[in-house]
Every structure is written in C-alpha cells, then in structure tokens.
Amino acid sequence: GENVEQHPSTLSVQEGDSAVIKCTYSDSASNYFPWYKQELGKRPQLIIDIRSNVGEKKDQRIAVTLNKTAKHFSLHITETQPEDSAVYFCAASWGGGYQKVTFGTGTKLQVIP
Amino acid sequence: DSGVTQTPKHLITATGQRVTLRCSPRSGDLSVYWYQQSLDQGLQFLIQYYNGEERAKGNILERFSAQQFPDLHSELNLSSLELGDSALYFCASSVSLAGARTNTDTQYFGPGTRLTVL
Numbered sequence: 001g002e003n004v005e006q007h008p009s010t011l012s013v014q015e016g017d018s019a020v021i022k023c024t025y026s027d028s029a030s031n032y033f034p035w036y037k038q039e040l041g042k043r044p045q046l047i048i049d050i051r052s053n054v055g056e057k058k059d060q061r062i063a064v065t066l067n068k069t070a071k072h073f074s075l076h077i078t079e080t081q082p083e084d085s086a087v088y089f090c091a092a093s094w095g096g097g098y099q100k101v102t103f104g105t106g107t108k109l110q111v112i113p
Numbered sequence: 114d115s116g117v118t119q120t121p122k123h124l125i126t127a128t129g130q131r132v133t134l135r136c137s138p139r140s141g142d143l144s145v146y147w148y149q150q151s152l153d154q155g156l157q158f159l160i161q162y163y164n165g166e167e168r169a170k171g172n173i174l175e176r177f178s179a180q181q182f183p184d185l186h187s188e189l190n191l192s193s194l195e196l197g198d199s200a201l202y203f204c205a206s207s208v209s210l211a212g213a214r215t216n217t218d219t220q221y222f223g224p225g226t227r228l229t230v231l
Contacts, residue, residue, distance in 0.1 A: 032218055043115065043203060043222040044156065089156060093218045101146070101220060105155045 002027040004092050006104030013080050014112050021107045023090035024072040030092040033073045034101075035064060038087045047088075048075070080111045116140065117206050117223035125229045131192040134226045138185055138206030144168070145187040146207070146220060147179055151200040162187055194230045201225045 003026040013019050025033075034049035050057045050064045050073065057064050061080075066073040077084055087108050093101040116139035126132055138145050147159040158171035162181035173179075176194075181187040191198060205220040 034219060036222075041201075043224050045115075045222070046219060049219060101158070101218060103156045103158070 002030060002092055002094075002102040004090060004102045004104045006090050006107060008107060009105065010108045010110070012110045012112060015082060016079055019077045019080055019084070019109055019111075021075045021088055021090070021109070022072060023074070023092075023104050024070075025092040025102075026071065027092070027094065028068075028071065029094040032093050033064070033066060034091050035075050036089045036091065036103075038089065038106075040086075044089060077109075080109075082111050082113050085109055085111045115221040115223065117204060117221050119202075119204050119223035119226050121226060122224065123227050123229075125231065126194060127231055128194055128196060130194050130230075131190065132194065132228065134189040134191070134202055134204075134228075136187045136189070136204030136206075136223055138187070138204075139221055142206035142208050142221075143185065144207045144218075145181055145185070146205040147173075147187070147189050148203040148205065149200050150203060150225075151197075154200075156203070159189070191228070196230050199228055199230045201227050 006023045031052035035047050036044035037047045038044040048059050048062050048064050050066050055066055061078045063076045087106045089106050090104040091101045118137045120135045124132055143164045146161045149157045149159055159173040160179050161169040165181050176192050179189045203225045204223045207218050207220045
C-alpha cells in the first residue's frame with residue numbers, strides 16, 4: 001500500500017519568513033495530493049491540493065510543488081503570519097473512490113511574532 | 114463549515130462500555146471515512162465506506178465496527194472500550210465517483226467527536 005513520509009515533524013520560523021514542508025510517497029499510481037491544516041482541537045481543513053498532471057499550484061501565500069519522478073511534493077508558505085501556526089498534513093491517493101487516502105504524520109508549524 | 118456533521122460532539126464513558134458515533138456526509142458525497150486521532154498524534158485511518166459498501170480498511174480494531182446506511186450516513190461502533198480508545202474521532206466524506214476522469218477524492222472533515230474513556 002501507499003506510504004507517505006513527512007518532514008520535518010516540527011518547524012519554527014520567524015514571522016515574515018518562509019516555511020517549507022516536504023512529503024514523499026511510495027505508490028507511483030498516486031495522482032492526488034492534498035494538504036490539510038489543523039488548528040488545535042479543530043477539524044483538518046483542506047488548504048490546497050495538486051493533481052499529478054501539474055507541477056505547481058499557487059494560492060496567495062501558499063504553493064505546492066510536485067515532482068512525480070522523485071515521488072515527492074512540498075508545501076511552501078511565504079510571508080508567514082502567527083495565524084499560520086498549526087499542524088499541517090500532506091496526503092496521497094490515486095482516486096477512483098476505491099482506495100484510502102494516506103496521510104503523512106504531520107508537521108507542527110510555529111510562527112514566532 | 115464543511116457540510117459534514119458528527120454527533121455527539123463529546124462523549125464520556127467508562128471502560129468496557131459500547132458507544133456509537135454518527136456521521137452525516139455532505140450532500141451528494143458517496144464515500145465516508147473514519148479516522149482516529151489520539152493526543153498530539155496524526156490521523157489514523159480506520160475504515161472507508163462507499164455507497165453503502167466497505168471499500169478500504171486501515172488499522173481498525175476488531176472491537177470497532179462501522180456501517181453506512183442507504184441514506185449514506187454512517188455510524189462507528191466502539192465496544193469493550195479501553196482507556197487507550199480515548200481520542201478524537203473524525204469522519205470525512207468525498208464525492209469519490211468511480212471511474213471519474215479526474216480525482217474526486219477531496220475529503221471534507223466533520224468537527225469530530227471527542228471520546229473520553231474513564
């Protein structure tokens with residue numbers, strides 16, 4: 001089955017700096033890669049996703065890159081703000097409704113004011 | 114608000130007891146997923162149902178079972194509860210159209226049920 005590794009497990013950055021979280025996956029059939037943000041005690045919320053037919057996607061201060069050959073994808077947050085502090089999860093799936101989505105172990109991001 | 118609802122919000126019970134958690138997916142979503150999240154831990158996938166049928170199984174204990182009903186809501190049953198079962202239990206739903214040309218597996222999470230076993 002799919003295996004997703006996520007690094008780092010914790011990340012502290014100064015407000016205004018950039019943060020990068022990296023994930024690798026094992027199943028070359030995976031074609032959908034969402035990122036979720038989870039604030040303490042709340043539900044995971046989708047913040048951005050990318051499909052295997054594109055290499056990069058941006059949404060304001062957030063971007064995701066995908067390298068299918070190397071089987072890794074990354075989340076980039078620029079101009080970080082204190083409200084970006086949360087746990088971020090990456091995930092991978094191949095879709096069709098018949099396979100579970102496999103989540104990474106999470107990265108706890110702390111943005112220091 | 115994701116459109117996914119879960120009840121109850123909190124549940125406190127004793128060891129050895131049995132509880133049922135309920136999830137209503139977003140309108141039109143066929144897949145329901147259950148996850149367990151212990152304190153400061155990641156999301157542990159338990160089980161997926163698609164249009165009433167079990168589709169994928171994760172690390173779900175034999176004491177746990179689930180089902181999805183014709184109206185697509187789902188219930189997770191936890192029995193012979195142990196202290197270690199205390200956790201947040203999330204339900205998520207997705208459209209998951211079989212054979213779709215584009216991936217429709219975006220999952221939308223409910224607010225969770227916090228289970229405390231004393």
